[in-house]
Amino acid sequence: MQAFLISTGIVALAEIGDKTQLLAFILAARFRKPVPIILGIFVATIVNHAFAGALGAWVTSLVTPEILRWVLGVSFIAMAGWMLVPDKFDESEAKFAKLGVFGTTVVAFFLAEMGDKTQVATVALAAQYSSFFWVVAGTTLGMMIANAPAVLLGDRIAHRMPVRVVHGVAALIFVVLGVATLLGAGARLGF
Template structure:
């Protein structure tokens, strides 16, 4: 249950103000058809995060427990710093293929999420918890918590969101995970 809850919280917080959330705002403004956009985000996130979690799980087979603990601990600390750096969204990235609302959302979101903070976090969380399904379910729910309101409410919430505060909280959680991992909190999990 920890893997699911931590994954949900971290990704929901880290996604606020992230380039994929900005993409959700753009898609909502452009298409004005929220449900195909929401479904596209869901399918793209499930595919992207399932791949990322599989990579994270695979990494645990390549490293010994001591090395994995250091890699994960330092990765979480790096994620804390990265979370504090605001994302910028290039309007050229918003050029969408002509695949309909669902298809355009699916492709755009999947590609925008490649190498993004939340994808890297999913890799690290899957390696940390070694619970692929719980991590994918949690990170996907976190993405939906952050992006569905962006699609449904758009500009009405964009200007009212305390992005710096939310990023600070996400960074603190990543930092706490990193320190706990380095201190050996995951030893019961095999590292």
């Protein structure tokens, strides 16, 4: 359950101001059909994060626990730095309109999420917690917590959200996770 809660919180914070959240705003403004957009985000996220979670689980089978601890600790600290870099969104990532609202959302969101902060975080979290299902469920819920309101409320919330503060909090959480991992907290706590 800890893997689920931490994955949900980290990804929900990391997604604020992320390029995929910007994509959610753009899709909502373009199509004005929130239900198929939200369903498309959900499907794309599950597929993308299931792949990322499987990759994280696979990595744990390749390296010793000691090496994994160092790789994950450094990765979490690197994610903290990455959180402080603002994302830019390329309009071409939302150009699949001939697929309909749902299809456009699935394809555009899946492609935008490839190599994104939240996907990389999912890989690291799955490796850290060795709990594929709970990590993927948590990161998917985190994405939905951040993106469903973006679709439903659009511009009304986009300019009121203190993105730098939210990213700062997320970066701090990643630093704490990284340092705790490097110090071996996960091994002592059983995850």
